[in-house]
Amino acid sequence: MTCSRRNFLAGAGAVIFTTGVAASNLVGGRKTLAATMEDGVKRYGMVHDETLCIGCTACTDACREVNNVPEGVSRLEIIRSEPQGEYPDVDYQFTRISCQHCDNAPCVHVCPTGAAFKDDETGIVAVDNFKCVGCGYCLAACPYQVRFFHPETKSADKCDFCRETNLKEGKQPACVESCPTKALTFGDLNDPNSEISQLITQKPVYRQKVELGTAPKMYKVPHGKGEIKG
Template identity: 75%
Template structure:
C-alpha cells in the first residue's frame, strides 16, 4: 500500500504553510498541551549561558546514564566565536539538543508513529521497535539533533532521561551533573515550579522560534552574544 506525501501529511493532522524562501512552517492542528488539563505536565529546560563554563560534564553524564554509544551524542555544548582581544578574550557556550517542541515536525512526518509526543509529559520520544530507519524525522528536524543509534539501528535523541533518571524520580543526568547549576528542569504547566519562575523572571530566548515549533528548551542569553531566536 502506498500514499502520497499530501495524503500522509493530511493523515497526521499537520498543516504546511508555505513561507517562500524562508522555507515551510509546520503548525499542529491540534490543541497545545498548555490548553489541556492542569494535571498534565509539560516538561521543559532552561540553559543559562551565563553560568555554563563548557565543561561538558552534562554530555558525559548523559552518555553514561543513557548508554549512548561512542560516535553519537544526545547533547552537545557548542562554544561561540571569541569575543574581545587577548588577553581579555571571552567565550559563550550554548546547548544543542532536542527541543521537545510543542509542534514537533519529527512527529508529523514519522510513517510508523515511532516518533511521538507523550501526552502526559510533553516529552518528544522515540519507540525504537517501531522505527524503520526511513530518516524522515532526521530530515524534518530543523534543529538537526536526531541521529541513528548504531546499536539499536533506530532514530535517537535526548528524551530528558525519561526511562532512566525520571523513571527513578530524579532530574535528567545533565541537570544533576552540572557543576554551575546552568540547567533548570521542570514542569512549565506549574506556575510555582522553578523553571516557570525562571522563564518569567529572566530574559530568555528559544532557537528558531519563528518556525512555530514552540520549543520547550529555553536559553538565558550570554551577555557577550547576540540573540537570534
C-alpha cells in the first residue's frame, strides 16, 4: 500500500518524537540530538559576512526568481537590527535567516515518509515534494523555524542552496551570484583548500544553536557590535 497524503494523515498520530526519530537528551548539562547522521562526500556550506552585508535584499529577490518562490512565503530573509550607535554615527546589523543545512538535521529525523532528506553526495538538506504528506512534523522540529508550506505544491519547502536550479547548471546559488558586496561565500567544507574553508579559518565566525547538536553548515562573520545571540 502506498503512502499518500490522505491515507497518511488519516491514520497519523499526534506524537512526533517516537522510537527511531529525533529526541533531545541532556548530556553534560547541554542539549543534543539523540540521533546522528553521516557526513556527505561533499559538505556544502555557506558563510554570511555581516560586516559586508548592506541589507539590499538582492539575494532574496534572486532566490525568489530562480526558484519560483511565490509571494507570501520566502526561503531567505535578511533581518535588520535596531539602530546601533548615536546620530550621526548610526549603523545597522543585517543577519540572514534561512535553512542551516544541518549535518544532524532534526527535520530529517522526524519525517515519517523520507520526504525530508540529506543528500549523501553534497550534504544539502532537501525536500522531495512527491513524498511529502504535509504532516508538518519537520516544521515543528526545526530549531531555526525556516521551513514553510509551499502554497502551490502543498509540501514543505525551504532553501536548498538552489540544488534543483543553479547548482544543477554548475552555478553558485542565486543569492551568492546576486550579492553586490560579496557578503556570501559558498563551497565544500570537506575541502580544506576551498574558499569557504579558508574563510572560516581566517575570520571569526559563529553558528546559531550549535548547543543543540544540529551541526549547522551556515556560518556568520559577526558584525562586531553588540551581543551575538545563537
